[in-house]
Structures are given as C-alpha cells and as structure tokens.
Amino acid sequence: MPLIVISGFPSSGKTKRTLEIKKFLEKEKCKTVSVVSENDLLSKEKNAIFSDSRWEKDIRGALKADVLRLLNKDDVVILDASNYIKGYRYELYCASKQNKTTQCLVHCLVPIEQAWTWNQTRLEMEQYTREVFDGLVMRYETPNSSNRWDSPMFSVLPEDVPPFESLYDALYLCKPPPPNQSTQTQPLSSTNFLFELDRTTQDVTNCIISAQKTVVTGDKIRVPGVDELLSLGRKVTLAELTRARRQFISYTKMHPVEDSMKLRSLFVQYVNTTLG
Ligand SMILES: *[C@@H]1O[C@H](CO)[C@@H](O)[C@H](O)[C@H]1NC(C)=O
Ligand SMILES: *[C@@H]1O[C@H](CO)[C@@H](O)[C@H](O)[C@H]1NC(C)=O
Ligand SMILES: *[C@@H]1O[C@H](CO)[C@@H](O)[C@H](O)[C@H]1NC(C)=O
Ligand SMILES: *[C@@H]1O[C@H](CO)[C@@H](O)[C@H](O)[C@H]1NC(C)=O
Ligand SMILES: CC(=O)N[C@H]1CO[C@H](CO)[C@@H](O)[C@@H]1O
Numbered sequence: 001m002p003l004i005v006i007s008g009f010p011s012s013g014k015t016k017r018t019l020e021i022k023k024f025l026e027k028e029k030c031k032t033v034s035v036v037s038e039n040d041l042l043s044k045e046k047n048a049i050f051s052d053s054r055w056e057k058d059i060r061g062a063l064k065a066d067v068l069r070l071l072n073k074d075d076v077v078i079l080d081a082s083n084y085i086k087g088y089r090y091e092l093y094c095a096s097k098q099n100k101t102t103q104c105l106v107h108c109l110v111p112i113e114q115a116w117t118w119n120q121t122r123l124e125m126e127q128y129t130r131e132v133f134d135g136l137v138m139r140y141e142t143p144n145s146s147n148r149w150d151s152p153m154f155s156v157l158p159e160d161v162p163p164f165e166s167l168y169d170a171l172y173l174c175k176p177p178p179p180n181q182s183t184q185t186q187p188l189s190s191t192n193f194l195f196e197l198d199r200t201t202q203d204v205t206n207c208i209i210s211a212q213k214t215v216v217t218g219d220k221i222r223v224p225g226v227d228e229l230l231s232l233g234r235k236v237t238l239a240e241l242t243r244a245r246r247q248f249i250s251y252t253k254m255h256p257v258e259d260s261m262k263l264r265s266l267f268v269q270y271v272n273t274t275l276g
Contacts, residue, residue: 001101002076002171003067005092007083007143008108010128010136011119015039017108017162018080024164029172031076036066038081047132060088067092071099076171086141086149093149104170105153106162107143111198111249113242114158142195157194196260197252201245201267208271209238225261226268232276244274 004021006014018035025031041059042049049055063081070077083089089105096103110118115137119128128136145153152170156162204223211221212235220229248270257263 001071001074001099003071003092003096003101003103004076004078004167004171005083005089005103005105006078006080006108007089007105009110009112009115009140010082010133011115012108012110013118013156013158014080014082014108017106017156018078020162021106021164021167022078024162025076025168028164029168032074033076033078034070035078035080036063036070038063047129050128050132050136060085064088064092064095068095068099071096071101082136082140084136084140086143086147089143090147090149102171102174104167105143105150106167107153107155109155109194110158111194112137112202113198113246194253196263197249200260200263201248204264204267204271205238205241205245208236208241212236223264223268226265228265228268228272230268230272230276232272236271236275240275241271244271247274 006018008014015037018037022033022035025033038059041062049059060081063079067077067079079092083092093103116130116133119133143150143153145151154163154167154170207223208221208230211223215221217235218233220231222229245267248267252263252266257266
C-alpha cells in the first residue's frame with residue numbers, strides 16, 4: 001500500500017532509482033511493487049508535452065489516477081515522474097493519507113549540467129530539447145522536508161546508494177528517517193548548497209554572456225549583486241566560462257560556502273582571475 005514518490009530534474013536518474021528500490025523491496029522484503037511511470041505516457045512526444053501545459057496536466061492527471069487505482073491494492077506503488085509541482089505532491093499526499101497508506105519522497109539530486117549531459121547520451125528521439133529541459137528545471141519546485149507532504153524525504157546524489165533500509169522503515173514501521181542521514185545521504189543544507197552552487201554559477205555565466213553582447217569588448221562588466229566590476233579585457237567564450245564554472249563547482253563542493261550572495265561574488269572573482 002505505501003507510496004513512494006520520486007522527484008527530480010529531467011534525466012536525473014529517477015528511473016534508475018525506481019528500479020533499484022523496486023528490486024530491493026521485491027528481493028529483500030518480499031513485497032509486490034508496481035511502478036507508475038511518466039516515461040510510458042510521454043513516449044516520443046515529451047518535448048511537445050512539456051511545452052503544452054494543458055497536455056502536461058492531462059498526463060499528470062492520468063498518472064495520479066493510475067496511482068490511486070493501485071493504492072487500493074496491497075502492494076508498494078512507486079511513482080516515477082518528475083513530480084516537480086509542489087501542489088501536485090500535496091495532492092498525492094492527501095490521497096495516500098485518505099487511503100491510510102504511508103508515503104515517502106525520494107529526491108534524485110544531480111547538478112543541472114550533469115543531468116543535461118546524461119540526457120545527451122541517450123537516443124536522439126528520447127532527448128529533451130535544451131529549451132524544454134531548461135523550462136522544466138526552472139519550474140522545478142524543490143522538495144522541502146519541512147513540508148509534511150514532502151516528508152519523510154530521502155535525497156539521493158548520483159554517487160549514493162539509496163538508503164534502502166531507512167526507506168523501508170519509513171514506509172512499514174512508520175519510523176521517520178534517522179536524524180543522521182549524512183552517512184547515507186547528504187544533509188539538507190548540503191542538498192540546498194548543491195542547488196545554490198549550480199544555479200548561482202549558471203546565472204552568473206548567463207549574465208556575463210548577455211552583458212558581452214551589449215558592452216564594447218574590453219569594457220568592465222557589472223554582475224548584479226556583486227559590487228566589484230568584472231574586468232576580463234577581452235571577449236570570453238561560453239566554453240571557457242563553462243569550464244571555469246565546472247572547476248569552480250568541483251572546488252567549492254569540497255569547501256562549501258552557504259551564503260549564496262557570497263558564492264556569487266566568489267565565482268565572479270574566480271572568473272576574473274582565471275579568464276581575465
Ligand atoms: C532524457 O530524460 C528522459 C526522462 O528522464 C528520458 O526518458 C530520456 O531517455 C532522456 N534522454 C536523455 C536524453 O536523457
Ligand atoms: C523549507 O521550509 C522551511 C519552513 O517553511 C524554510 O524555513 C526553509 O527555508 C525551506 N528550505 C528551502 C530550501 O526552501
Ligand atoms: C550524528 O552524527 C554526529 C556527527 O557525526 C555524531 O556526533 C552524533 O553522535 C550522531 N548522532 C546520532 C544520533 O547518531
Ligand atoms: C578583477 O580584476 C581587476 C584587476 O585585475 C580588479 O580591479 C577587479 O576589482 C576585479 N574584479 C573582481 C570582481 O574581482
Ligand atoms: C481504499 C480507498 O480508501 N481508496 C480511496 C483512495 O483515495 C481515493 C481518492 O483520494 C479514493 O477515491 C479511494 O476511494
């Protein structure tokens with residue numbers, strides 16, 4: 001009866017996690033597991049669907065109906081979809097509550113560029129266009145375990161093994177996840193930090209690229225939110241910025257800074273020094 005809601009960016013490994021969890025519950029816990037998958041409904045038309053809010057809404061409705069139908073049975077239901085809308089996750093929560101089943105959320109957390117890279121390695125007809133991908137990332141309402149409908153929440157990073165036993169406990173023993181998740185999954189602050197890091201650096205990159213289109217080459221560039229001016233002295237390419245961004249991200253992951261304004265300014269300084 002329990003419901004597992006998967007959530008994450010496009011191409012963030014949701015289906016992979018779904019299959020891992022399914023296998024664990026079937027093999028180790030002798031449960032029957034049904035998967036309701038967005039992929040089955042999106043088929044080859046995902047780009048068209050995610051560009052059409054009404055069509056998208058129909059798909060969400062169909063997925064929810066499938067989940068509700070299965071929730072009545074005595075098995076685990078995993079909803080493998082982006083589930084990016086907060087209100088939608090709330091509706092699912094209300095439905096499972098009404099059906100007196102437990103629920104938990106598995107958040108597949110990957111940096112945006114990694115998700116995009118993963119999506120690039122698939123068959124062409126299965127790929128998202130950049131526009132649709134970016135739109136989905138932008139609309140993504142990040143789950144927050146402080147919301148009762150997003151809780152208990154398990155964040156799984158690409159290199160993590162999903163916390164199978166904790167998941168099982170949360171669903172069947174109604175035990176909340178242990179407070180010390182840090183050994184299995186990243187603590188919430190790091191979770192948010194990765195997002196901040198990804199977004200902030202992407203935003204700065206975009207600012208620089210668009211500023212370069214309007215200023216005279218060599219002029220200083222003002223990045224909103226940063227006092228000091230960026231002085232590159234030449235036109236830098238997107239490839240250079242992307243490389244700098246990747247280096248900055250891997251460095252900063254090891255040396256987290258929680259304040260996003262500070263991150264912004266550090267990244268601008270980094271670009272200033274490495275590309276200027
Ligand atoms: C992109 O992501 C979708 C949804 O996760 C997946 O079905 C598709 O195979 C992926 N293709 C890429 C390009 O990853
Ligand atoms: C999560 O929700 C809590 C309470 O509403 C809020 O204080 C916190 O900032 C939120 N976290 C994020 C990352 O939005
Ligand atoms: C949680 O982790 C901290 C630091 O690793 C440790 O000191 C503490 O004892 C742990 N708490 C529990 C309940 O395991
Ligand atoms: C960039 O470097 C120049 C000198 O090379 C300096 O004047 C400027 O303040 C620096 N800007 C930032 C944002 O660090
Ligand atoms: C068995 C059971 O209670 N099923 C209910 C689950 O929730 C949906 C919608 O919330 C109801 O329509 C079902 O009757």
